[in-house]
Amino acid sequence: MSFSFVREQMVDPAPAPVNTAGPIAWARRNLFATPSDSLLTILAIVLLIWAIPPIYGFVMPNFLGGDAVPPGGTVEQCRVETAGACWAYISARMTFFIYGFYPAAEYWRPNLVFALGALLIVPLAIPRVPFKRTNAILFFVVYPVICFYLLNGGVLGMRPVPTEQWGGLLVTLIISLVGIICSIPIGILLALGRQSKLPIIKTLCIMFIELWRAVPLITVLFMASVMLPLFMPQGTTVDKLLRALVGVTLFSSAYLAEVVRGGLQALPRGQYEAASSLGLSYWKSMWFIILPQALKHVIPGIVNSFIALFKDTSLVSIVGIFDLLNTVQAASSDIDWSSPTQAITGYLFAGMVFWVFCFAMSRYSIWMERRLDTGHKG
Amino acid sequence: MSDISSNSAEERAINASQMKVSDTDVAIDVVGMHKWYGDFHVLRDIDLKVMRGERIVVAGPSGSGKSTLIRCMNRLEEHQQGQIIVNGTELTADLKRIDEVRREVGMVFQHFNLFPHLTILQNLTLAPIWVRGTPQAEAEATAMHYLERVKIPEQANKFPGQLSGGQQQRVAIARSLCMQPKIMLFDEPTSALDPEMVKEVLEVMISLAEEGMTMICVTHEMGFARQVANRVIFMDQGQIIEQNDPENFFSNPQHERTKLFLSQILH
Numbered sequence: 309m310s311f312s313f314v315r316e317q318m319v320d321p322a323p324a325p326v327n328t329a330g331p332i333a334w335a336r337r338n339l340f341a342t343p344s345d346s347l348l349t350i351l352a353i354v355l356l357i358w359a360i361p362p363i364y365g366f367v368m369p370n371f372l373g374g375d376a377v378p379p380g381g382t383v384e385q386c387r388v389e390t391a392g393a394c395w396a397y398i399s400a401r402m403t404f405f406i407y408g409f410y411p412a413a414e415y416w417r418p419n420l421v422f423a424l425g426a427l428l429i430v431p432l433a434i435p436r437v438p439f440k441r442t443n444a445i446l447f448f449v450v451y452p453v454i455c456f457y458l459l460n461g462g463v464l465g466m467r468p469v470p471t472e473q474w475g476g477l478l479v480t481l482i483i484s485l486v487g488i489i490c491s492i493p494i495g496i497l498l499a500l501g502r503q504s505k506l507p508i509i510k511t512l513c514i515m516f517i518e519l520w521r522a523v524p525l526i527t528v529l530f531m532a533s534v535m536l537p538l539f540m541p542q543g544t545t546v547d548k549l550l551r552a553l554v555g556v557t558l559f560s561s562a563y564l565a566e567v568v569r570g571g572l573q574a575l576p577r578g579q580y581e582a583a584s585s586l587g588l589s590y591w592k593s594m595w596f597i598i599l600p601q602a603l604k605h606v607i608p609g610i611v612n613s614f615i616a617l618f619k620d621t622s623l624v625s626i627v628g629i630f631d632l633l634n635t636v637q638a639a640s641s642d643i644d645w646s647s648p649t650q651a652i653t654g655y656l657f658a659g660m661v662f663w664v665f666c667f668a669m670s671r672y673s674i675w676m677e678r679r680l681d682t683g684h685k686g
Numbered sequence: 687m688s689d690i691s692s693n694s695a696e697e698r699a700i701n702a703s704q705m706k707v708s709d710t711d712v713a714i715d716v717v718g719m720h721k722w723y724g725d726f727h728v729l730r731d732i733d734l735k736v737m738r739g740e741r742i743v744v745a746g747p748s749g750s751g752k753s754t755l756i757r758c759m760n761r762l763e764e765h766q767q768g769q770i771i772v773n774g775t776e777l778t779a780d781l782k783r784i785d786e787v788r789r790e791v792g793m794v795f796q797h798f799n800l801f802p803h804l805t806i807l808q809n810l811t812l813a814p815i816w817v818r819g820t821p822q823a824e825a826e827a828t829a830m831h832y833l834e835r836v837k838i839p840e841q842a843n844k845f846p847g848q849l850s851g852g853q854q855q856r857v858a859i860a861r862s863l864c865m866q867p868k869i870m871l872f873d874e875p876t877s878a879l880d881p882e883m884v885k886e887v888l889e890v891m892i893s894l895a896e897e898g899m900t901m902i903c904v905t906h907e908m909g910f911a912r913q914v915a916n917r918v919i920f921m922d923q924g925q926i927i928e929q930n931d932p933e934n935f936f937s938n939p940q941h942e943r944t945k946l947f948l949s950q951i952l953h
Contacts, residue, residue, distance in 0.1 A: 578797050578799035584762065584788065585760055586788070586813035589817075592817075596801075
């Protein structure tokens with residue numbers, strides 16, 4: 309006996325049952341799926357109830373229901389026993405946090421540097437804006453030169469300002485930007501060198517990478533600021549900031565090299581072979597085929613290194629460079645603003661500034677990753 | 687596959703008459719060539735002369751060294767002993783000569799190896815522009831010409847990941863052709879494809895053969911070998927065991943190993 313079935317009418321899609329969609333279903337699935345999940349959810353809620361009100365009260369000013377002294381307040385308000393964060397102190401010393409000991413009459417120079425930088429970096433970061441090549445040349449080649457002469461002075465009748473007087477956020481940004489920009493090409497070259505078939509180049513690259521990776525950054529900075537001058541011939545000096553810049557750059561390029569190497573190794577051999585079989589030379593196949601793909605794979609790792617580098621710049625305070633953290637630290641012993649919360653407010657402020665920059669980098673990298681990913685799978 | 691192998695004898699004869707094989711002009715000459723991977727002797731005493739316009743199919747069990755052999759012909763693998771002379775240029779460690787050979791020898795891979803971050807058109811124009819120095823407009827015109835030949839001009843601005851396997855392999859063939867090679871190497875071009883896509887790739891290869899391209903093809907498509915090849919080479923354990931024209935190779939294999947192999951793949 310045979311049996312056959314042919315569907316005559318198609319079934320239309322129907323809405324999902326109520327208990328599988330909507331907020332209650334979401335909560336059940338994500339927060340209370342199992343007894344231990346429910347327990348963790350309740351614990352987390354208790355923890356938040358316990359932690360948020362005091363933090364909120366400390367950080368927020370009066371008119372938002374907190375105890376903090378808003379910008380424009382007085383030191384007396386900050387000295388009240390119940391006072392929260394002393395934001396008045398931050399706003400009063402803001403110029404010191406931004407420019408360090410840079411002469412006040414010359415603030416327009418760092419300001420111009422900031423403005424030019426923003427003007428160049430914003431269009432560079434937005435893919436839709438045209439003239440990328442010109443923009444990149446301006447930012448990576450022309451801008452650093454202009455910055456140097458603007459800040460250092462001594463040309464066009466600008467008063468010379470030695471690097472010892474540079475400070476605050478200005479120096480933090482200079483060190484991290486120079487570090488980031490210079491360590492990319494060095495890191496890529498080191499990664500390629502480490503994969504090279506030429507034994508001398510390979511050995512040199514491995515030695516360089518392993519040396520710098522095995523030494524703490526603090527040691528590098530100490531060596532650069534204390535020991536290097538001992539080896540130099542009498543009378544020659546290399547600027548302290550420059551020494552720190554070189555140290556940070558080489559340190560970070562060794563890390564970057566390893567990240568890039570990971571990307572190079574993740575590429576299938578077929579990509580290298582296809583490029584060579586078309587007759588592309590080594591450098592051309594690297595530039596057009598291998599690096600664009602390898603770097604795209606390791607964007608998270610690269611940004612991770614940059615974020616680490618940005619935060620590590622605070623270590624230069626140890627060798628007497630007045631970066632953001634060091635200015636905050638120096639200002640916290642300012643008698644005029646001495647209050648119970650002075651130091652903590654300063655560090656809170658420094659932490660927030662670092663967080664804003666790092667978070668921006670992180671979000672930008674996630675966005676970039678998604679953008680580069682469209683339609684390239686396979 | 688069936689309709690390719692079932693082409694009538696007359697048709698094959700017509701095709702064969704269109705395909706001219708030179709009897710004096712050597713495209714590739716392999717003389718006493720050996721290759722080792724570490725201690726492992728992969729290729730042993732290979733002697734092979736490929737004439738211009740000749741179409742050779744290399745068959746054999748996996749691990750017999752067929753892919754390695756054709757990969758030596760554009761120096762993706764290096765040999766340790768003997769000579770490989772391609773278009774009159776001997777392959778040595780000299781990078782200049784290797785580039786010279788690679789410019790004239792196209793290669794199609796089992797896994798296509800298209801560049802996933804470039805559009806189809808960019809995949810096709812990259813090498814002509816940066817290796818041959820062709821102006822962009824001209825390179826794009828050539829690329830479109832070959833995309834039409836492989837019947838997918840409408841995909842020019844897509845990325846490889848958006849194409850089917852068969853389409854990707856046709857793009858890979860077109861990419862090699864854009865360099866206007868004198869010799870084409872195919873390394874199992876249909877092995878990674880779904881069965882229904884094999885035909886579209888083989889059709890492109892057949893039309894290429896009909897134009898007189900010198901082709902060396904590692905493949906398990908015996909129908910293709912019957913229809914297109916001038917010569918079938920059978921390899922086992924890194925050696926050329928038997929070579930013959932397809933008619934005799936399939937109907938009258940000489941070596942025991944060949945008989946066994948054929949009995950296993952032609953049921």
